Amino acid sequence: MTSLSFSLAPDALVKLHNTLICLSKFSDSVTIEAEQNLLRLSTLNSTRTAYSAFGLEADKFFQSYAFSRRIEDETARADPLDRFCCQIYLKALLSVFKGRANEKDKDTAVELCEVELYEDEEQTACRLAVRMICGLGVIKSYKLTYEPISAQHAVFDRSRATNQWAIEPKFLKEIIDHFSLSAEQLDISVDAGKAVFTSFTTKITDGKEVLKQPVHTSVAIAKQDFDEFLAEENLHVAINLKDFKSVVSHADSLDATITARYTRPCRPLQLAYEIEGLRCEFTLMTRGEADGEQTSSSSRSNAPQLSARQTPVPIPVRQVHSKNTNDNAPPVRTQASSRSIRPLTGNSTLNTQRSSSAPKPPAASVDLDSLFVPVDDDRQWDEPNYEAQDEDVLGWDATGDQEPLGRGLRDTEPASASHQNQTEPSQEGMGIPPTQRMSQVRGLGLFD
Amino acid sequence: MEPIFSAVSSNVHHLYTLLQCIGFSHRATVQITPDGIRFSVEEARVIQGLAFLDKALFSNYTFNPPNKEDDTSQQLPGESDDSPESELYPCFVISLSALLETLKIFSINDSSAVNSSRSAPMQTSNHSSSNAFTAPSLLLDHSCTLQYLQTGSSLSVTLNEAGVKTTCDLTTYEPEEGEIDIPLQRNAIIMKIIMRSAWLHNAITELDATNPTALKISASATHKPFFALSGTGGPFSESTVEFSVDQQHKQSASSTAETHHKVLAEDGSSRARAKRSKLAPTVTETFLVSPPSSRGPRIIEHYRFALIRKAMRAMAVANKVSIRGDRQGVLSLQFMIELDGSSAGGASIRSRPPAGQPLGDNVSFVDFRFVPLIEGEAEEGLEEDTGR
Known part of the structure; x- marks a missing residue:
């Protein structure tokens, strides 16, 4: 039996609305987690490359907050994380917490918002009750349907981040204005003491027709404008520009200084900021040119950087590697199977997903790395995600020959060894280039 | 000629x-x-x-x-x-x-x-x-x-x-035979509520956000909630807008129940509010509910939301609305629309008291009537709509 109730003052309601707007740019539905002193709203986008989380602190953000959970089941009691988790369609939430600032009728403006959730094992209602108490005795109440799920989080180890900078959002907002509307990616680098933000679009051609023109716009920000700046020179990381825009516009609405932390390309980058009672974190997968030498040395140490907070028992994913691995193998499949899946413990489970079959254009795989893929213990998510991955791959394969970013784009890339007639995992292993991580090699069960 | x-x-x-x-x-x-x-x-x-x-x-x-x-x-x-x-x-x-x-x-x-x-x-x-x-x-x-x-x-x-x-x-066409008005039994009105149209508009807009299929009107003279509008059958949620007695104004609302019979002509909603009887929602100027004894203390009627939505433009423009329901459940929404100054053109306007004076010559009425969903039909309708 779970009961959760909290109330919000009008100004917190505005913040909540902005938060929901920001979340809605990442996903269709939001995961709500209630803990003893924290309410967390998080989303993971459909391609699992962007994770956003907002922590609302019980005693600061809310007027009142009460969460209680009584567990009859002894086994469940063992769960150290005493929390309740559900998922709600964001559109429904937004229609309830819609912008009320411009309501012309001040008399009936919202004075207090009460939210209640009560779950009993006996009942199957699954309703989140929201009551807006407005002036003149007008009460608006809603019952929203929610779906109980278990939450997924991207965990980012801040202590391992080697690059870090912090800046006021207005500077970033300014530079966004310069970027072309059609730009899709944002490259962040440091050049001669300046932070250079470059928006770009990968050229996509369909036959003779050019679907997307590459446009590069670079804007540099002097180090002095940063509150704090510590980043490696000439290190390029690229993230989705749309995500970046969403984050910056939300941070700007709160006027909170954004801190970015990252290590290197193809490892997650985190943007974080906080104000009184509200913590915001965005973990975004980066793409870019991973330097081979650096990759191999740093991959293992960095591996734990991103991991799942909740780690159910991993289901051994064993995809039979029956696919013919000749050059004609469709690149799409190659992409999908190139995701590095390693056992939780790093030992004997065969990583049969690995394929080094088709001579694969490395550029095509750039953006495919989901946040969770490089993580050893996240394999349980991979299986149901094939579809999404495939779709994604299709888009990127069109750029196959462009190779705008050169080779060796990501550390987990099995690269382009084209071995004919590979039918056994052992042969596969030979196709793995030096950039292969040690843990992955172990995963094949060959060198353990 | x-x-x-x-x-x-x-x-x-x-x-x-x-x-x-x-x-x-x-x-x-x-x-x-x-x-x-x-x-x-x-x-x-x-x-x-x-x-x-x-x-x-x-x-x-x-x-x-x-x-x-x-x-x-x-x-x-x-x-x-x-x-x-x-x-x-x-x-x-x-x-x-x-x-x-x-x-x-x-x-x-x-x-x-x-x-x-x-x-x-x-x-x-x-x-x-x-x-x-x-x-x-x-x-x-x-x-x-x-x-x-x-x-x-x-x-x-x-x-x-x-x-x-x-x-x-x-081009004018001949009217169809047998075109009759929806009958509102004026001698069997069991509910009459007058309030500012903006509040009704606000409430309907609010309910509309969750895309409901039916509007439930619930009114009671004796029990809470006195007047509530609910949208039911939406895909994600159910929503209700309730007009209750404003707690903050309760003390001032001490005086008699005679203000029930407040008429449209009386201006100044705040004054009207202060004199209100305790059992009427704060936003209403007139709140008369007298359900027939056979139906218990509460009047509940369902209407198709898509139809109510058609009256929203009038709600937005109007100044006041009179919500009436008769014994059969026919709902009448009468909107009083105040048009700005120069309606008739000419000198007669200037001699008129300044704007804001209600029921001047420049007040017009737009009337809507709705046939209710009969019991059972309401649920059927919902299933139909949600099934789509």
Whole structure:
């Protein structure tokens, strides 16, 4: 039996609305987690490359907050994380917490918002009750349907981040204005003491027709404008520009200084900021040119950087590697199977997903790395995600020959060894280039 | 030959505002009476909209009822209350959408017109007259003539704008046989609630956000919640807007229940609020609920939300709304629309008290009637809609 109730003052309601707007740019539905002193709203986008989380602190953000959970089941009691988790369609939430600032009728403006959730094992209602108490005795109440799920989080180890900078959002907002509307990616680098933000679009051609023109716009920000700046020179990381825009516009609405932390390309980058009672974190997968030498040395140490907070028992994913691995193998499949899946413990489970079959254009795989893929213990998510991955791959394969970013784009890339007639995992292993991580090699069960 | 009907209006926008309220259907039945023109719109016999363009809206209004050969002793219009008389008034069907398009010609470049139709009527009354660049000064040369020559001829709309004359002849059709109004039993009204239309509009907008299929109206004179509107059957949620007694104003609302009989004419909602009886929601000016004894203390009726939505334009424009329900559940929403200053054009306006005075000549009414979903049908309808 779970009961959760909290109330919000009008100004917190505005913040909540902005938060929901920001979340809605990442996903269709939001995961709500209630803990003893924290309410967390998080989303993971459909391609699992962007994770956003907002922590609302019980005693600061809310007027009142009460969460209680009584567990009859002894086994469940063992769960150290005493929390309740559900998922709600964001559109429904937004229609309830819609912008009320411009309501012309001040008399009936919202004075207090009460939210209640009560779950009993006996009942199957699954309703989140929201009551807006407005002036003149007008009460608006809603019952929203929610779906109980278990939450997924991207965990980012801040202590391992080697690059870090912090800046006021207005500077970033300014530079966004310069970027072309059609730009899709944002490259962040440091050049001669300046932070250079470059928006770009990968050229996509369909036959003779050019679907997307590459446009590069670079804007540099002097180090002095940063509150704090510590980043490696000439290190390029690229993230989705749309995500970046969403984050910056939300941070700007709160006027909170954004801190970015990252290590290197193809490892997650985190943007974080906080104000009184509200913590915001965005973990975004980066793409870019991973330097081979650096990759191999740093991959293992960095591996734990991103991991799942909740780690159910991993289901051994064993995809039979029956696919013919000749050059004609469709690149799409190659992409999908190139995701590095390693056992939780790093030992004997065969990583049969690995394929080094088709001579694969490395550029095509750039953006495919989901946040969770490089993580050893996240394999349980991979299986149901094939579809999404495939779709994604299709888009990127069109750029196959462009190779705008050169080779060796990501550390987990099995690269382009084209071995004919590979039918056994052992042969596969030979196709793995030096950039292969040690843990992955172990995963094949060959060198353990 | 003298036309049956001819009327000149110097403020087309008023006509447009009123007719737009019932613009949910393409065809309107028009009846010309000595007191004004009545536009009636209906859809599938379950919703009906009525807009009455009072002759006060026109600076010149002449009506010569057609003489029937067998009725030589016809009285002058207005002097007879006999019901057969009204049947003699010309009645025809026109394309309402075409008429609205025509009337819009003036509004195209008139931003104030757009504003006044959207914003709260109370504000507009002062607003447009205060600005030298808005309606009155610019609309001086505008005039609109409606003319109906003889039975069966077209309705001609002539718009005059600084020498530019636009004439539009709208074909008239014979009304369908048996076109009857949705009957509201005036002697069996069991619910009468008068409140500011903005609050109803606000509530319906709120419910609309969750895309419900049915609107539930629940009212009780004795039990909480006294007056509640719920949207049911939406895909994600159910929502309710409840009008209750404002706790903060409870103390001041100590006095008697006599203010129940507050009438529309009384101005100043805050004053009315203070004198309210405890058992009426704060936002209502009149709150009369007397359910028949057979139905318990609470009146609950369901209406199709899509139909209610059709009245939203009127809700947005209107100043006050009177919500009435009869024993059979027929819902009547009567909207009082206050039009800004220069309705009839000419000196009579200036002699009138400043805007804000209710029930002046420039007040018009738009009426909506809804047939309820009968019990069982409400649920069926929901299943149907959610199943889609």
